[in-house]
Structure formats: C-alpha cells, structure tokens
Amino acid sequence: MNVLRLLAPAAAVMLLAGCGLKPWVAPYERNLLAEPVMSFDRDPVAGTYMHHVYQAREGARGAEGGGGGGCGCN
C-alpha cells in the first residue's frame, strides 16, 4: 500500500527524534511561529468550505477536513 509505505519512514524518523533530544526552540524564540500568516487554518469557516468544494468533486478524501453529508454534486 503506497500510503503506508510512505508513512512508515516518517513515523520512524519522528520516534527517533523523540529519543534523547531536548526541545530546541525556547519559548522566547517562538514569536515568529505565532504570527497569523503562519496558520494553516486561520479562518475555519472559510477553510471548511473549500474542503467541501474539493470533496464534492474529487475522488480523494481524508486528511483535510469536512464532515459527512450530501455533496450537491450531481
């Protein structure tokens, strides 16, 4: 399965990263990360709508957003 093959190395890297390491970004160094332009989901009401637009027209689903329901896609 292509997806699992791709996921396994990433998971292994993350597990190894958690061993023997200390947090490398101090709290006072995180101001840039907190800026709104860095947000993946800055406006949930608008983002959820776009996920719905794609879900109704694409075969792919998951790992993005949106709930169940009809698609209005006929």
Next chain:
Amino acid sequence: MAPKAAVEAVVAATERDSLRQVLRGAVAAVFAVPAAAGAAVLPEERADALYHHYDGGGMDISGPSLLVRKNFQDKVSLSANYYVDSVTSASIDVMTNASPYTEERTEKSLGVDYLHDKTTMGLSWTNSEESDYSANTMGFSFSQDFFGDLSTLGFSYALGQDEVRRNGDAAFGETVDRHSFRVNFAQVLSRRAVLGLAFDVTADQGFLNNPYRSVRYVNFRDLDGTPLDYAWQAEVYPETRTSNAVALRLAYKLPWQDALRAEYRVFSDTWGIDAQNVELAYSRDLGPHWRLDARVRSYSQGHADFYSDLFPYVDAQNYLARDKELSTFDSLTLGVGASYILKAPETSRWQQMTFNLKVDFIEFEYADFRDARVNAPPGAEPLYGYDAVVTRLFYSVWY
C-alpha cells in the same frame, strides 16, 4: 536588564497561546472537526459570517455559513455552525440524462472541547439535510502536547450514519455507515518552521452510488465493430470502500511579515483510485490593516477500477460507474485573497475584526470522461473540462 528566565516567562505568556493556535491549525487543517485535535489551549473565541458562491460546470451554489465559538473559564469551549447550500444544477450529468433542478442543503454542527493541562478532548455532532439525503456524524477527539510544547499528537474518530433517498420514488431508501480514524502530529522544527503530518483511514459500508446516475454502453455496432449507438443503465457501486490518506504540511516564516505554506497529500482506496495534490500558499501582512493571500493547488487522480466512459455492452461487469468524480482527471486552483484588519481600542469588548474576500479559480481537465452532449460517434466525443470560480466573502470578530 531582566533575567533571561523572566523574559522567557513573559514572552511565553503572551505568545504561547498564539503558537498553540498555529500547532492547532497544523492539526485541524487536515482533520474534519475544527476542534478535533487541538493543542493544549482552547480555540479562539470568535464569530464568523460567510457568504459563499460556486459557479462552474453548469452549477450555481451559494449560501451563508455562520460559526460562533464561546469559551468558559479557560476549560470548556462550545461551538456552533449553521451552513446552507442553495443549488441550481444544469451540470453535464444532469443535462445528459435528466433535467435541471434546484435544491437546498442545510448543515448544523455543535462541538464542545474540554481542556485539562496539556490535554484537549472534544465531542462533535453534525447533521446535514437535503431532500434526498440525510447525514449524521458524531465525533470524538483527543490531543496531547509534549516535548516542551513543541509537539502535538492527536487522535480522532468519527461515526457517520447516512440515509439515501430518491426523489419521486418513495419506495427507495438505503443507508451508509462511515467510520473515520485519524492520527495527526504537529512539530515545531525551528524558530521559523512548523510541520504537520496526518494519517486518515475511512471505511464506508452501504449504498455508495448516486441513485440518479447511469453508465452508458454500446448497444449497436457496424460490421467492423465500430460503435454506432449507445444506451444507459443504472450504475452499480461496491457496497464497501476503504481509503487511506496521508498529508504532510509545512509552514515557513519569511523575513518580511510573510510566510510560505506547503501541503502534499497522497490518497488511495480499495476502488483503485490513486490521487495526490500539492499546494503552495503565500501570505503577507501589509502594514497594520491589510493581509494578502495567494495560493496554487494542483490535484490529479487515476480512475476507479470499475469506471468507464463507455462500456462495451450492457452489464459488462459486476460494478459499473461513469461518475466523473471517479474518472482520471487533473485540476488546478489559483486563489487570491485580501483581508482588512481592525484592532479594537483597549476599552472595547471585542479584540479584532476582519473583512475578507477570497476568490479561487479552478480548472478541471478530464482524461477519460467525454462530453456525451456532443453529437459524435460513441467514444469519439471530445473530452470534458470546465472552469469554476469560487468566492468567499466573510466577516470575523474576535472577542
């Protein structure tokens, strides 16, 4: 000069919540329920009023969406969403073997999140109703911050139970059950970079067809076997489907009040569909009042095993589909957006409000779905494609 520890404490107090919102976004942006897997801080208290409009491929869809969130004692967060799709459809599917129609879909959602230390737990409920389809989804989520709050790990599960009806056929009634499992991980990589990883498994069981759609098959050939005419029969889908999706997202802070965000997602399912999409987005603040956004997204998929634009004869195989959503196609989205930001005076009961407009242009190009409206020999019609414009106009207020 303040001791370093004191500086850390002050900065942490003012920025910790915002950072956690970024981590929450890295997680929530790839999951269904907005509060499905947040970090150890409650979502922001805000209200949004959105008007949406979709115009493309003979479809015109518009309506409002209202989202309100209220927190209580920094422990509990309640959210409610009301959403409407008003659909006028004269799409190629409808025009090929049906008539244009109008309908309305309403969706209502409620959610509650509970925060304890570095752990967030959430429950959600969504109901969607239209004349021939009802859907109810219950969701549970759990997330945990660790590694000095640089990492967030979340898990969520959702159960969907749908009822499928067919207008004009009171005897028709089917159901669908849907189970979705999601694991997500967000990690601060550096002072400028955040990474998000999501893995999603969804399993459906029940009536997964669109009850109105048909497939076409060759019903008359000449002596050489060349198709001369075709007819229609109802499509038949498998009653189960299991899919996997993995999304990798990265946000990187650039030097000039701007940032780049990227996403790569791969998908596969038991119907034989393989898909992937890549997205690159750029956002920039221009002074205290304006924020601009731009993005490009490319999507491609291969067709389902049982898809064909034109089957060779009636009942050619067990499962039959001609949905263009299951065909081989590419799409390209170009999106732009602008926001006007107002910060509140110190004495106000609100903190900030924004006025926003986002417009996306989407081009769909199908590789094995033909325009059967065109008068041409079966299987020789031109390939189908269309452009769509998606508009989102919304107002947001933080309080």
